[in-house]
Amino acid sequence: MDTPANLIQATGLxxxxxxxxxxxxxxxxxxxxxxxxxxxxxGAGKSTTMRMLTGFLQPDAGTVKIAGVDLAIxxxxxxxxxxxxxxxxxxxxxxxxxxxxxFTSRARGYRGGEVAQRVNLAVARVHLEPCRxxxxxxxxxxxxxxxxxxxxxxxxxxxxxxxxxxxxLDPNQKFEVRQLVRDLGKDRAIILSTHILxxxxxxxxxxxIINRGRMVFDGTPKELDARVPAGVEHNRLxxxxxxxxxxxxxxxx
Amino acid sequence: xxxxxxxxxxxxxxxxxxxxxxxxxAQNNFGPPPTPSAFARTMSVFRREFAAYFATPVAAVFIxxxxxxxxxxxxxxxxxxxxxxxxxxxxxxxxxxLGMFFMPxxxxxxWSDERRSGSIELLMTLPLTTRDMVLGKFLATWAFACVALLxxxxxxxxxxxxxxxxxxxxxxxxxxxAMLFGTLLSVSVCLSACTRNSVVxxxxxxxxxxxxxxxxxxxxxxxxxQWSPKWVIESLASMSAMTHFNxxxxxxxxxxxxxxxxxxxFALLWVNVLLLDWRGSK
Numbered sequence: 001m002d003t004p005a006n007l008i009q010a011t012g013l014x015x016x017x018x019x020x021x022x023x024x025x026x027x028x029x030x031x032x033x034x035x036x037x038x039x040x041x042x043g044a045g046k047s048t049t050m051r052m053l054t055g056f057l058q059p060d061a062g063t064v065k066i067a068g069v070d071l072a073i074x075x076x077x078x079x080x081x082x083x084x085x086x087x088x089x090x091x092x093x094x095x096x097x098x099x100x101x102x103f104t105s106r107a108r109g110y111r112g113g114e115v116a117q118r119v120n121l122a123v124a125r126v127h128l129e130p131c132r133x134x135x136x137x138x139x140x141x142x143x144x145x146x147x148x149x150x151x152x153x154x155x156x157x158x159x160x161x162x163x164x165x166x167x168x169l170d171p172n173q174k175f176e177v178r179q180l181v182r183d184l185g186k187d188r189a190i191i192l193s194t195h196i197l198x199x200x201x202x203x204x205x206x207x208x209i210i211n212r213g214r215m216v217f218d219g220t221p222k223e224l225d226a227r228v229p230a231g232v233e234h235n236r237l238x239x240x241x242x243x244x245x246x247x248x249x250x251x252x253x
Numbered sequence: 254x255x256x257x258x259x260x261x262x263x264x265x266x267x268x269x270x271x272x273x274x275x276x277x278x279a280q281n282n283f284g285p286p287p288t289p290s291a292f293a294r295t296m297s298v299f300r301r302e303f304a305a306y307f308a309t310p311v312a313a314v315f316i317x318x319x320x321x322x323x324x325x326x327x328x329x330x331x332x333x334x335x336x337x338x339x340x341x342x343x344x345x346x347x348x349x350x351l352g353m354f355f356m357p358x359x360x361x362x363x364w365s366d367e368r369r370s371g372s373i374e375l376l377m378t379l380p381l382t383t384r385d386m387v388l389g390k391f392l393a394t395w396a397f398a399c400v401a402l403l404x405x406x407x408x409x410x411x412x413x414x415x416x417x418x419x420x421x422x423x424x425x426x427x428x429x430x431a432m433l434f435g436t437l438l439s440v441s442v443c444l445s446a447c448t449r450n451s452v453v454x455x456x457x458x459x460x461x462x463x464x465x466x467x468x469x470x471x472x473x474x475x476x477x478x479q480w481s482p483k484w485v486i487e488s489l490a491s492m493s494a495m496t497h498f499n500x501x502x503x504x505x506x507x508x509x510x511x512x513x514x515x516x517x518x519f520a521l522l523w524v525n526v527l528l529l530d531w532r533g534s535k
């Protein structure tokens with residue numbers, strides 16, 4: 001099968017909630033081997049964009065293609081090609097970790113021995129072995145997040161969409177998740193939303209900053225760093241992030 | 254917890270090499286993803302939902318309360334034994350009223366909980382259609398309600414032991430009860446998709462089930478008679494779930510009594526699919 005160069009291809013995405021324009025015409029292409037850091041202040045439209053990329057929300061305008069499959073034309077075909085970690089890593093709290101993973105495995109079409117195989121693989125990948133028989137509601141925040149990442153990885157998809165995968169984790173857990181994302185990003189297309197700027201430097205090969213539903217920066221972390229004015233030594237990314245998002249707000253005002 | 258500890262200790266003992274091999278085996282494994290049939294997709298949702306009842310005390314509480322109240326109403330209120338008749342009419346006559354409260358209790362959380370906890374985002378982004386999810390959830394809940402209903406069969410056995418009942422009529426009563434529960438459940442599941450609050454879903458469902466049961470009765474007919482045209486009142490009368498239920502429990506087979514619950518269930522599940530798709534576009 002001819003694999004398209006851009007595994008994620010979103011064109012002219014727009015979404016309004018009543019009179020509020022949450023996303024105003026975003027174009028996004030992510031190729032294999034790219035880890036895209038999707039940045040923006042709270043309420044910038046990151047989660048709304050990701051929800052449109054995954055088919056949870058229907059865009060008012062625009063198209064989304066995942067591994068060349070149009071989400072609006074063949075939603076099931078497109079959904080088979082990505083793994084998604086929603087914001088806050090929601091799961092069925094009354095289920096045991098392995099039962100939850102077995103459910104997502106079956107929903108993805110695996111049967112019989114394949115289910116156990118997929119679950120074992122996902123559990124091993126994110127080091128969930130100590131709590132695989134535990135109920136999700138009894139897990140710590142870190143393990144809950146790992147469970148969410150495990151279900152996203154379970155079918156070994158070429159595309160991963162992770163909404164704030166390290167939010168609320170302790171430094172050790174953050175380190176582990178970032179290392180995992182870096183490893184996975186070598187042969188996948190990954191979009192990772194965050195508002196932690198150090199994450200971009202740590203794992204991303206490309207950064208996109210959005211503010212009030214509009215893209216204000218698209219480039220490599222180095223290009224982002226190059227925009228920092230001379231003389232700024234500390235919190236360089238924070239500085240440019242503030243400049244970009246504040247500038248955009250003023251322009252709009 | 255002990256199960257978790259057992260597993261944990263086993264896993265800790267596994268050689269690190271095996272772990273690395275397992276992980277590396279999946280590297281670059283972008284084989285074609287499976288394409289399950291609609292039935293397989295629906296069954297995956299069914300299985301999760303059905304198991305969810307037994308993962309919490311919901312199953313035990315529901316079944317015990319349902320069987321206990323059904324028996325109490327049959328013996329105390331309707332005089333199952335004192336009537337001196339070998340039938341279960343006094344048991345079946347309470348089924349609509351039991352269903353009016355118990356089915357909303359089962360159905361209220363199906364979508365509202367998903368929305369409240371955010372797990373709906375996970376479910377909706379799995380390669381499942383809205384129809385698979387609605388049908389899987391409905392069938393699992395209905396199957397659970399049928400399990401509760403089956404657990405009242407000792408009453409049938411007792412009656413069979415004490416006298417010589419018409420088993421065909423009793424079987425028809427059980428089938429009618431299962432169909433009625435399906436109808437009431439479809440109302441509840443549909444309303445559960447309208448709110449993220451389970452209590453609101455429950456109250457709305459009880460009210461809707463009450464109206465659906467009593468549309469043929471004067472309490473509802475009188476209300477509509479004051480301002481509705483005649484055809485509305487006649488339509489309402491034919492839509493009463495109670496009328497069709499009573500027809501079946503008498504053991505008289507009328508195709509309309511069977512088609513009624515089936516068509517109501519399909520219509521409401523279809524509305525449920527539309528509601529969820531509409532919310533996705535919002």
